[in-house]
Amino acid sequence: MNQHSPLPLARSTPSRLSATESSATDAVVRLVDVRRRFGETPALDGVSLTIHKGEVLGLIGRSGAGKSTLIRCLNGLERPDSGEVFIEGREIARLRERQLQPLRRRIGMIFQHFNLLSAKTVEANVALPLKIAGVPKSERLRRAGELLDLVGLAEKRNQFPNQLSGGQKQRVGIARALAAKPALLLSDEATSALDPETTQSILALLKDINRQLGLTILLITHEMEVVRSVADRVAVIEGGRIVEEGAVWHVFAQPQSAVTRRLLSTIRPQLPESLANMLSADGPGDALLRVDVAGDTARGSLIGDLARETGLGVQLVHGGIDTIQDEPVGTLFLRLEGSDAGALQRATQFLQRRGAQMEVLGHVADHA
């Protein structure tokens, strides 16, 4: 598994990163070398992963990368061929179905297509996990009311799911998943069937629940936007392996794998085609740099300092700074006006000193 590369975090390491580095004692989920194949194709090819208490871990990958198989291994809906799955310290990979049943009550799950029972009212849907757990009816209804309040659907309790919008259905799904007070919430592409606005409100609800209840959440998705909105840490899965893992802002700032870069490409600034067409590999002409900054590097007056250091005009032609998990993360496309080899070298050295990642994309010959 990839360790994230050393970014200049130094003094400013945010406290939430400490969970990542702490011991495994607070692990709600721990996977050790989990393998699962379907016929010849390995769906999981040696996955090791830890989810810490109280964190939101985003597991991202393209379809067929193994995310669904992985999430289903956590509540025993899928059995690994080999490897170990620990839930709150207990190994579950080889438990029998009957032994898994009480354990699954500790794990809530929400689904892409909500999976609400059409024949039951909203209230009965939310109360179902409690019914399964043998909770008396009056207590079930009280708890269902509480949860419907929490998700803002108290007045819909006697309606049927087909009378609700997609976002409302997912809220019911969330209330149902929380009914039995789980230690872990699994979210299986829970926002993939929703429009962007509803997606944001569902994600905000999940984040709220995470903060208010301290609930540990594993969120699988194929959208980086989802990870960016709610996750503390992200793990990238490809071909049944975790190819990258780390704090979200960190991975966004310095993606190590090609897969991560590709997944990020939709939400990170890319060099516009018009500019790309003007580039030539060698000089003469102004150098065009791509500079990735994050944390402290992104806080200072980087462009001004760069101009002073090189004695050149520095033009921001594209990109900008974004805030992820309260950390500034950005990609800047900078044009060094009238740069020569010497100036470029000074610029490179300066940026390295400041801890920014840079790449010379080429030279813009034309003074457009």
Place this chain on the structure above:
Amino acid sequence: MSPIMLELLWRSTWETLLMTGASGLISLLAGLPLGLALVITDRGGIAENLWINRVLGAVINAFRSVPFIILLVALIPVTRLIVGTSLGTNAAIVPLAIAATPYYARIAEVSLREVDRGLIEAARAMGGNRWTIIREVLVPEALPGIVSGFTVTLVTLVGASAMAGAIGAGGLGDLAIRYGYQRFETGVMIAVVAVLIVMVCGIQWLGDRITARLDHRA
């Protein structure tokens, strides 16, 4: 039509309702569990057991292949054993129920099979066992189909009970054959057909209403 004929028509209607209702009820009580067994023992089912599944499927197919009129005659010893006689309305209920059970089992199977697998997965994820899945998911979610399928079965039974009239079962079929057909009493024939139409429409209407009330699927 004479008062005696009216009296006869009334009694025959009642007998047909009795035969249809009783055999229908038996086919529901026996066919639904059979349909359920077919679904849960099938590949990927919650109680997968392909051996049981195949045997069950073969037996059901065998019963369904026998033409009803043949079944009616072939089952006479069984009927005698259960009812004590092979004549009359009560005796007709046995072959009707035995014919309708595998028929309804297949209809129920189709409805149960249509239940979204995601719902079963959700119930499993909540910690539900097989019984929970059957009681809370499979049957309630398939209920609209189970009821509309039962309606179809009842209507089929109305027709089949008329055929049972051919071996002395009583009921509207018997009346139509003996009076309408053999004695050329066209009025009786028309009356019988009219009553059958009303009966079938009534059953269908009631079934449709219940189905619509139960159906909350999108």
